Amino acid sequence: MAVFSVYSFPKKDQLVKNRALTSQQTKKRKQSWKRDGIACLLLAPSLIFLTMFTLIPIVKSFYLSLMDLQLGMKKPVFIGLDNYTYLFSDPLFWKVMGNTVLFSLLTVIPSMVLGLALALLLNMRHKLTGLFRVSFFSPVVMPMIAVASIWMFIYMPDAGLLDQLLKSFGLPGQIFLQRSDTVLPALSVVYNWKEAGFLMIFFLSGLQNISTEMYEAARIDGARKFTIFWKLTFPLLMPTTIFVSTIALTDSFKLVDHIAMMTEGMPNNSSTTLLYFIYQNGFTYFNQGIASTLTVILLIIMLIAASLQFFTADSRIHYN
């Protein structure tokens, strides 16, 4: 455990000098046990919560994914990998996976680009910079449910804000949330609006860690603004970018409140993503076997995504 490496072992020459430990050394040994003991106690609350709410549920999910446990069954019935074969042959499952991938594509890269752009714009000392930073960050602190309610009103056909705006220009109204081809892009707009500010903060702190001397040197060398960005800023931001991309990807899988609030997966499951599908199976149909199977699949996807990012991007990081 990392804990113990913090504490130094007794120095070699001290032990070699005298086989019998002096009272001084015994006292030091006792103290190091005491410190380890305190360390364990201080870690215990986190360890308890982590075990109860993360480790045990993960193990239980793996266990239940091999069982058939539906509404009305008293005990789970072992069915091996039947849940997995059922899902892989179910067209609805593949539709959900497709929706999830599409939604990630529509949100991860745009929100990162937007966040980076905002950070670049706001990385200067200006009277209004503070105000702009607050206003771009404020969507992040709003609860998603409140955001979803507002956007539902914006998208509402006829009476909603967007339609009123379109009508004032003489354009026809829209039904973005009710068409299977536009519902995911419409939802991703809501999501990007909310997340961009969050990612902007990370990029801002990354930008501010780059020393200004390099910029001065580049300017003296006569580099153009775009070259400065592409050859200097962006590579030095790579650690931040890796971190932000992991956050953005996991969040795009994790945040489904807006789906639950705005469309409930409709029309015809065109806006159901994997986590919402897990919720449906677990808490609407009460099919714990299938819900656990889907959870295991989600877990594996997240692990693959995280490891891919860390292993391929490692070579590109330049540390200061």
Added chain:
Amino acid sequence: MFMKRSTRNMLAALIVMIASAGMIWAGGDQENSGTAKSSNGEDDVIVLQMFYPVQVGGPLTKLIEKLASDFHSVNPTIVVEPIYTGNYDDTVVKIQTAIQGNTPPDLFLSLATQRFSLVSSDSIIPLDDLIAMDGGDEYINDFLPGFMEDSFVDGKIWSIPFQRSTQIIYYNKDAFKEAGLDPETPPKNWDELVAYSQKLVKKDAAGNVIRWGVGLAQQSGSAQWQFGGFCLENSKNGENLMSDDGKKVFFNTPENIEALQFQIDLQQKYEVMPKGIVQWTDLPGAFIEGKYGIIYHTTGNLANISKNATFDFGTGFMPGNKRYGAPTGGGNFYITKGISRERQEAAWKFIRFATSPERLAQWNIDTGYVAPRASSFETSIMKNYYGELPQAEVAKEQLKYAKPELTTYDSARIWRIFNDNYQAAIIGDLTAKEALDKAQAEASQVLKRFQ
């Protein structure tokens, strides 16, 4: 500090441990003991927990709490604690979660259609012996058959109807006059519905529709309800969407395909309804604003519409085709399994109290739900109410054509299967026949384990 650093650290660690252990213990200890000493300390007062949903507009929370406190003044040894649990869907989830977490309520109000799921998950008790003990046949036979049908599983009674509803049409009499239609005759059949709606559509100078002919809710949770009515209106011999025992569904009969095509045509061919998935929650507000000439909605909204409409409005039967037909909806009382006999009897007392003819009549008036007992309609309060608000009588008259809405085992899943495929047909991803065939296949697959 007056102690050594290592001792202080040890103390800090212990305090943190105890605090977190305390938090875990406190968080887990949510159960009520369920009994309390009454003020004179003599008998134990039984405290019953009741989950209830609110699905329609109106001050239902206040009314439920008044019901509970009225009951307590007549029965000082029993306290009923009503706990609001969202709309019907939320309530279903909360009840299941509470039952699975072993902290169930003593009684609850839930959809009548949930009875198969509740029986198969062993969550409720049959009420026949409680009925025999207090109420008997006289009590049960007073309930209208259209509503009482929803309480039987395998010949036993599992729930008592309380706030029941049916779907009717509301129409804007002023709009009718404007369109040259007789404001006292709502459309009686599908052909008249189309003809009247076409006259009711109003466009502005730019050609945008400012008033639609008819509005029909199509989202998940509402589509299957109104479609049940259309199915009953068109089926060969009055068959419903499912069998009485909840084990089979009949989605893809030719008559149902015809009915679905009719609804698609309202949007695409006759253009009397906005395209896309029309939302249940939007309809009453839009109707009150004059954006629809006719809407299909629950009787439960009568109080809301009569209070807020600035125009003359009327109510009518759902327009029929081969015959009139309408779905029933709404909530029944259930008693949870696993509570003591004493508590069951206390819960039964409350149910009898709440379902007395006068109280059901009063609930009808206060909320717009339909009283499920025949004798409620003989009470003077009801007769006065019909005098003041004649539109309310339509729901009661339509009851003889009303049948239960889509109710099966695993009903949440079956509803979702039907609604998803219904919507696919409405937005044009599938044809009516493809959608209903697919729904039938998927639903039959899910119901296989109950055959």
